[in-house]
Amino acid sequence: MAAPILLDLLWPIFLLIGWEHVSIVPNRNQFLRLQFDFYPISHGLVAVIGWATLYAAVYFGVTRYLAGAIVIWAGVVSHWLMDLIVHLPDLQLYATSRAYVLGLWNHRWLAIALEVVLLAIGAWIYERQTRASDRIGLYGYIGFVFFLMAAYAAVLIGPPPPSVKKLALVALLAWLMIPWAWWFDKHRTRRA
Numbered sequence: 001m002a003a004p005i006l007l008d009l010l011w012p013i014f015l016l017i018g019w020e021h022v023s024i025v026p027n028r029n030q031f032l033r034l035q036f037d038f039y040p041i042s043h044g045l046v047a048v049i050g051w052a053t054l055y056a057a058v059y060f061g062v063t064r065y066l067a068g069a070i071v072i073w074a075g076v077v078s079h080w081l082m083d084l085i086v087h088l089p090d091l092q093l094y095a096t097s098r099a100y101v102l103g104l105w106n107h108r109w110l111a112i113a114l115e116v117v118l119l120a121i122g123a124w125i126y127e128r129q130t131r132a133s134d135r136i137g138l139y140g141y142i143g144f145v146f147f148l149m150a151a152y153a154a155v156l157i158g159p160p161p162p163s164v165k166k167l168a169l170v171a172l173l174a175w176l177m178i179p180w181a182w183w184f185d186k187h188r189t190r191r192a
């Protein structure tokens with residue numbers, strides 16, 4: 001869970017420290033309120049490969065589980081590749097360069113459809129692979145999926161963030177997803 005969202009776990013920290021910068025632009029397009037001015041440490045491709053390698057190495061060092069470490073590496077890098085599809089031309093390779101992006105966020109309904117379908121596929125795969133062994137495994141998981149959808153809806157229809165600091169503090173809530181997922185996953189078993 002932490003691997004694919006690692007960059008967004010780091011991003012609010014770098015915003016609060018002042019190493020990365022974002023502007024709130026309420027009407028940037030019909031979908032997006034943020035302009036990502038500078039975020040090469042959390043979202044630059046060169047740094048992303050570094051984070052992926054660091055995380056996978058630490059994971060392998062602790063667990064000696066190679067397949068898991070490879071999945072973690074791919075999970076961290078997948079965030080940047082997914083961002084490539086939706087971001088406007090603000091995604092970075094390193095400090096000042098700009099990556100070529102597909103800009104799906106310029107097509108509101110297409111972007112929403114793709115993101116909701118991807119979430120549904122992920123939830124479906126997880127549901128097929130695991131079975132709740134008790135009520136926590138069932139309702140903890142269902143609550144988690146609803147939380148993700150509610151958070152997404154809040155971003156779409158809620159007001160723009162009042163300040164970058166408040167945005168960063170709210171973004172830090174993503175850290176909650178890790179103990180939450182760990183908790184319900186402990187109450188589910190692998191389907192045969």
Ligand SMILES: [Zn+2]
Pocket residue numbers: 007008043079083
């Ligand atoms: Zn991100």
